[in-house]
Amino acid sequence: MTEPFALAGFDLDAFIQSTLAEDLGTGGDRTSAAVIPADAQLHAVMASRDEVVVAGLPLALAFIRALDPDAHFEVVAHDGDHLPAGSALLRISANARALLTAERSALNTVQHLTGIATLTRAYVDAIHGTGAILLDTRKTLPGLRVLEKYATRMGGATNHRMRLDDGVMIKDNHIAVAGGVEAAVRAAKAAGLHDIVVEVDSLDQIPPALAAGADRLLLDNMGPPMLREAVALIAGRVPTEASGGVNLNTIRAIAETGVTYISVGRITQSAPAADIGLDFA
Structure with missing residues (x-):
């Protein structure tokens, strides 16, 4: 080149x-x-x-x-x-x-x-054949995000959102301030936002998130047994993303639960x- x-x-x-x-x-x-x-x-x-x-x-x-x-x-x-x-x-x-x-x-x-x-x-390579897609994150060095996300693409990952303005992700702190999962999602919808990703860390947050119109669920810090339950509960209604506690020793088992995506901060943060x-x- x-x-x-x-x-x-x-x-x-x-x-x-x-x-x-x-x-x-x-x-x-x-x-x-x-x-x-x-x-x-x-x-x-x-x-x-x-x-x-x-x-x-x-x-x-x-x-x-x-x-x-x-x-x-x-x-x-x-x-x-x-x-x-x-x-x-x-x-x-x-x-x-x-x-x-x-x-x-x-x-x-x-x-x-x-x-x-x-x-x-x-x-x-660790998730080859499972169908799961590896995503990077915004855990990058200040000023080098574009280059570091380019490097993850060269390694075979798919880029997650580049900036706060090119994706909507409702995380635990948003949920806490908004007064719950459903309230947070409905507020985002009312603001005209779409393609809304919602972070959930328990199974009981999934039904209200889906009912409110979440477009994707980020299943945070769930082990493989809970991930399987979550994937079964969601039943293909929206894509799923596993995040938290992912390393080379755990990623294969996570991928085999049937999640759509796995996001890994380590590929930029700890390489x-x-x-x-x-x-x-």
């Missing part, structure tokens, strides 16, 4: 410039300027030392091009590729000062996003960075 990287709601140029500015400060890369000749060229390879699902590689190109517009790339892998440890992702020929200056910003971004995509794929390096070639 060597074409310009475009994501809705994401300003690539602003991200590249602000990230480089954070790293360069006011004095620039003093080390490279002192020890590397201005016209020196560097040939390097970006490679993963882990088994990974790649995400963010076009951003690495953008960081390097921002400092050396004439840099040459051989793109070996693409976002979404599942690669064994030791795989090359990108071969680069660029001005040495520019490449060394851009290195940390490029690697930090690719390591972080690849880590998310890799962990996401592990969750997707370790992938071990990816840039080495002299």
Whole structure:
């Protein structure tokens, strides 16, 4: 993928410039300027030392091009590729000062996003064949939501709502303030809202939520036995989403209860960075 990287709601140029500015400060890369000749060229390879699902590689190109517009790339892998440890992702020929200056910003971004995509794929693989769909959440680093949710897509997840204004989700605190599940849903309906997701944490909240017109039920912190009861009680009238307490050890059993979706905050909140390096070639 060597074409310009475009994501809705994401300003690539602003991200590249602000990230480089954070790293360069006011004095620039003093080390490279002192020890590397201005016209020196560097040939390097970006490679993963882990088994990974790649995400963010076009951003690495953008960081390097921002400092050396004439840099040459051989793109070996693409976002979404599942690669064994030791795989090359990108071969680069660029001005040495520019490449060394851009290195940390490029690697930090690719390591972080690849880590998310890799962990996401592990969750997707864990529920393969059950029919359940993995969702991400809004548990993302401030300012990086668009990129992190892009990475979960590269890992095979489906994006949940991006922002508070592109979905309606009535959660436990809304319910407590509104005076109950039914009152909260009816208030949302009266406000002209639709596609209303309602969080319930007990079976007795399900009938009033459905009666009030909930369009989807988020079954929060229910173990597999209760999830099975909830799915049977709902009987296909609305889609269901399991959430809370989901990890790689529990997700298969949760998926096998028959829920439509499983949302997992860990895939963005707790993903370790992938071990990816840039080495002299």
